[in-house]
Amino acid sequence: MASNRPAPEAPYVPNDPDFGGYDEQTWEEWNPTEESVRPVRGRHRVHKKGGGGLARSSTVLGVGVIAAVGAGGIATAQDGKPPVSISLPDLGAVADSLPEAKSLPGVGALISDDSAGSPADAVTAAAPLTAAGVSSADAEQGTTDAGEALRARIMRQAENQQHQADDAVRTAAEEAAVKKAAEEATAQQKAAEQKAEAKAAAKKKKEEEARKAKAEAERLAKLAKSFAIPTSSYTLTSHFGDAGSMWSSGHHTGLDFAAPTGTPLKAVHTGTVKEAGWAGAYGYRTVLELEDGTEIWYCHQSSMNVSAGQKVSTGDVIGRVGATGNVTGPHLHMEVHTSGGANIDPLAWLQGKGLNP
Structure with a gap:
């Protein structure tokens, strides 16, 4: 000093x-x-x-x-x-x-001053050294110790960080839920659209099939006007492909229309008489050739009304039901041969022309 x-x-x-x-x-x-x-x-x-x-x-x-x-x-x-x-x-x-003595914690109270300031200054001057780090907010919460105040602030900061982490987790969960809901809604909408498309396609297909069926019916109806069933008052007794010893090939090669002798036989369609005469086991036979080359055979006739080379139209009478040739009774044995010579089912051919014998 x-x-x-x-x-x-x-x-x-x-x-x-x-x-x-x-x-x-x-x-x-x-x-x-x-x-x-x-x-x-x-x-x-x-x-x-x-x-x-x-x-x-x-x-x-x-x-x-x-x-x-x-x-x-x-x-x-x-x-x-x-x-x-x-x-x-x-x-x-x-x-x-020099610093103000009153600003030092615990020292200001040692110096008396008649012109002392506010009571708050006196409280600050008289504060102990352990309260140097205590803020006004800490004092309002009742904390007077600096270490306790620091620990409280650290705890509050940790709690705030935990709250922020919890908020982040909650936000992420909410976003994930929203995303999942959006994906599910999109999937449901897509499934509904696919279902609607499938339903529309099925409806369209059904309508198309109906349209085709209608068109085919119209075609057959129109075609049927140009085709005719070969006889009337008949009963179908034997079909194409039936097996039996009565046929030399071992199976039936035509369609039999059993009818009384003398029942008229009609031309199924416009064509030209290719043959008309005796044909052995077929008896009296007439072969009618159509415009596309298809041949229609009329067998076992009792009589014939046409001759080879003659032009006939649909429904014209070309002969009569009989029992000539290898038969067990009066009937019309009808065969259908394509232009290539194949023997086909007469019933299916007639149905393809719009006829239902």
Whole structure:
């Protein structure tokens, strides 16, 4: 700690009568300077008030008093010497560079000030050092310890982070649920569209089939007008492909219309008589060749009304039912041969022409 230089002592004069018979000697005058009078630092500080007055530091004030008293005593010890004025340095610059004592926790209460501020300043000044890190929010929650306040803030931060993590998980779950619902809705819509398309396709197919059937019926109806069943008052007794020993090939090669002898036989379609005469096991036979080369055989006739090379039209009578040739009774044995010579089912051929014998 810096201290003031002591004032010089008066020399010892033993013969001056005024001082017990000692001789008078000259005193050295001492004037305090900035170097000799230094501000006291450390435990106390100088506080500058308003216009630059001295602080109420007891140490600085004491130093000034001691200096003044010392200087005055020395001055009055010499006869005829006027009092010496004392000039003290301005300690305001030093005071301005020092922190406010009241701002230090637990220290402000040690310094009394008549011009003290608000009660809040007093509470802050009197606060213990352990409350240095306590914020106003912590104080409102009843926390007065800095460590406890720090722990509480860490816990709050951890809780906030946990809340954020929970919110993120919840948001992700909600987004996943929305995405899944959208995918399911899309799949359902696609399935519904496919079902509707399949239904529309089936309806279209059905309508197309109905249209084709109608067209075929119209075609057959029109065609039927140009074709005719070869006889009337008949009964179908044997069909194409029936097996039996009565046929030399082992199976029936035509369609039999059993009818009374003399029943008229008609031309099934417009054509030309290719043959008309006896044909052995077939008896009297007439072969009618159509425009496409198909041959219609009329067998077992009792009589024939046409001759080879003759043109006939649909429904013209070409002969009569009989029992000539290899037969067991009167009937028409009808065979159908294609232009290539193949023997086909007469019943299917007639149905293909719109006829149902």
